[in-house]
Amino acid sequence: MAERRRSGVAHSIRRLRLRIIGLLCASLLLAGCSTTAVRGSGDLGLVIERASGSVQLVDNTRRERLATVKGLGDLSHASAVFSRDARYAYVFGRDGGLSKVDILTGRLAKRVMQAGNSIGGAISSDGRVVAAQNYEPGGVKLFDADTLELLSEVSTRDPASGQSSKVVGLADLPGNRFAFSLFEAGEIWVIDAADPRHPVTTRYRNVGRQPYDGLASQDGRYYLAGLFGEDGLALLDTWHPEAGVRRVLDGYGRSTEKLPVYKMPHLRGWALSGGQAFLPAIGHNEVLVADTRDWQLRAKVAVHGQPVFVMAEPSGRRVWVNFAFPHNDTVQVIDVPTLTVVKTLKPGRGILHMEFTPRGDEVWLSSRDDDKLVIVDTATLTVRHELPAASPSGIFFSWRASRIGM
């Protein structure tokens, strides 16, 4: 019989058949069929397709697209955080939409319109509260992570002027707290959401002009806000809140003229490696290197343009940098021990975001203007694979579910 002969042809047919069955299983899984095989979510991720209001779900082990979820509204600026079981992604859209996406079934689980103009959000350390930061009408709203029911609102409206500050740089801190910055008011606020229906706010005033973004350190101890209106950053050591917010890297751009800024840097990709912090210099083609023991400026690394994201590999060995318009076709890699640029890549046009696989063996780049994702091997610094994506921006992998400040 043919089975016994095991010819090469029969073998290929069998393999093909298995692949078809595999594909069917995958599509059934994505259709939400409960009879298909179980799988983990630890190597899944989500790519924002900014022009079409959709997100692409990807598998970063097999480097493939799993599904596209549509109907998320205006994602021209969007970010995502994950439930602590890494099953759901909460996507914050520009139009104030908050969408809960089931990344295992590829379905939109829930969606609420919570503001007029939103910028991003965070999830509490216990995973029960999702916080959204808003431009219009300003302030922060807290939601039940299960139901997306509104629990409370923290207004940034100044009673004297009537103006609401735009909220930037919202980050989770340990103990169900959130820190964020007020763009117009120049303040940092920390809210304790232990009782999310009655959050308690601590205000730090006069932290500096126009904080544009903020980040929490990986251990959740420090909250750092970048300032657009001044050369410097505002630092809160949450182990010593009584010491207040202090200025660090003050006057880093002194003696050199500030260049026009065509895109605000993003600080969410915290770049901390070997006791050093790597930060974008506003208005300068430089990455700032600070010593995290005393927050003094140690070095400036000259780079190709104005940095947008400055992100350390999970190992901390290298730091990857992308750039603002008109240099957004370039990515540079800084070697941490020598503080030198060791590689300049031109992976595609409009490189908006970078995301490492969980342990950093690959980095995924989104190329907005070439409608693709570029997957780069971090050992050889060469392109390993490309995937199609419609005008991609943010890439968010599910390992973020278990990290502070992500």
Added chain:
Amino acid sequence: MGLVSVIHPIGRRRLPLLRPLAGLALLLAASLAAAAPPVVEPSPMRATAIRHLVRQDCGSCHGLTFKGGLGNPLTAEALAGRPDEALLATILNGRPGTAMPPWRSFLTEEEAKWVIKWLKDGAPE
């Protein structure tokens, strides 16, 4: 690094030059009375590039749909009644003290005028 020299900060340096220009524009506007200023249409290829620039790169702050973000909305409704001269100066020179940078290195004056008209028309594709 080659492109760095392209984005020199011109805003402040060219402002004095702009004043007589603005004066001239006012004179012209006055002499033309209510007539709309002529807007030169860029070549189709350049128009596509400019629309992409405005949507994507202005959109970083003003939103891809121009409904605003860190920057103000640029929708037809938001711009209605705003004088073209002021908008032109903002685009070309930026607004010192705010996050608005000068775009003179990337757009000519004629192109910036066309952008204003395009935005006021509701940014059709």
